[in-house]
Amino acid sequence: YESALSPRERIKKTESIFRRILILQCCMRQLQVATGNAHKLSEIRSLLGPEWEVVGLSDLGIEEDIPETENTLEGNALLKARYLYERTGQAVCAEDTGLEIRALGGEPGVRSARYAGDARRSDANMDLVLSRMRGISDRSARFRTVIAFLDDSGRSHLFEGVCEGSIREQRAGTGGFGYDPIFQPEGYTQTFAELSTDQKNAISHRGRAVRAFIDFLIV
Ligand code: IMP
Numbered sequence: 001y002e003s004a005l006s007p008r009e010r011i012k013k014t015e016s017i018f019r020r021i022l023i024l025q026c027c028m029r030q031l032q033v034a035t036g037n038a039h040k041l042s043e044i045r046s047l048l049g050p051e052w053e054v055v056g057l058s059d060l061g062i063e064e065d066i067p068e069t070e071n072t073l074e075g076n077a078l079l080k081a082r083y084l085y086e087r088t089g090q091a092v093c094a095e096d097t098g099l100e101i102r103a104l105g106g107e108p109g110v111r112s113a114r115y116a117g118d119a120r121r122s123d124a125n126m127d128l129v130l131s132r133m134r135g136i137s138d139r140s141a142r143f144r145t146v147i148a149f150l151d152d153s154g155r156s157h158l159f160e161g162v163c164e165g166s167i168r169e170q171r172a173g174t175g176g177f178g179y180d181p182i183f184q185p186e187g188y189t190q191t192f193a194e195l196s197t198d199q200k201n202a203i204s205h206r207g208r209a210v211r212a213f214i215d216f217l218i219v
Pocket of ligand 1: 037068095096097098099112113114122125176177178179180192204206
């Protein structure tokens with residue numbers, strides 16, 4: 001059977017075996033995530049299921065805020081992952097997420113956390129978005145998440161997840177976090193903040209990025 005495989009198929013098979021070894025050897029079903037955001041950790045935990053131990057920065061005794069100084073989501077995700085990798089020397093991942101609003105030329109984008117200032121207050125960020133969107137009829141927007149995974153040897157792998165939707169005129173709902181009360185995913189009448197965690201995870205940017213990452217680990 002082996003000899004019936006073409007060289008390309010053999011390479012793919014070898015890659016797949018290496019990925020399995022990667023899970024067994026370096027992850028051991030523990031995933032270190034370079035974030036102190038409890039909401040993100042909780043979403044990632046429920047996406048990965050009980051067989052994964054998802055460990056955040058504070059679980060690792062790291063209380064510092066990792067500076068996000070790059071000007072792309074990819075750059076910031078890599079920067080956060082490298083920061084943690086330098087401290088633990090183990091396989092780690094980090095993610096960066098941005099809300100990209102078409103009528104605002106893709107803003108707040110990579111500046112989503114600090115859109116209304118360094119205090120990183122979600123209420124102020126949403127107020128600023130709502131005021132900039134006042135009177136604008138094109139309300140289309142999307143969330144984009146980039147996950148950076150550094151394997152045992154520090155090699156980087158990037159995964160992306162996108163959720164298309166629109167910006168509401170007003171907040172609705174109390175669930176979720178960040179911009180959830182003003183973002184209505186495509187095909188839904190509720191905002192993310194009105195959906196359950198499972199409903200959000202099934203369609204969200206982060207859910208999609210995490211599933212792409214898991215596919216990479218287990219294919
Ligand atoms: P960061 O990825 O932690 O830099 O987050 C960027 C900004 O987007 C922060 O203001 C977050 O609160 C917000 N954000 C990240 N993920 C989500 C989400 O799933 N829903 C709503 N807001 C989010």
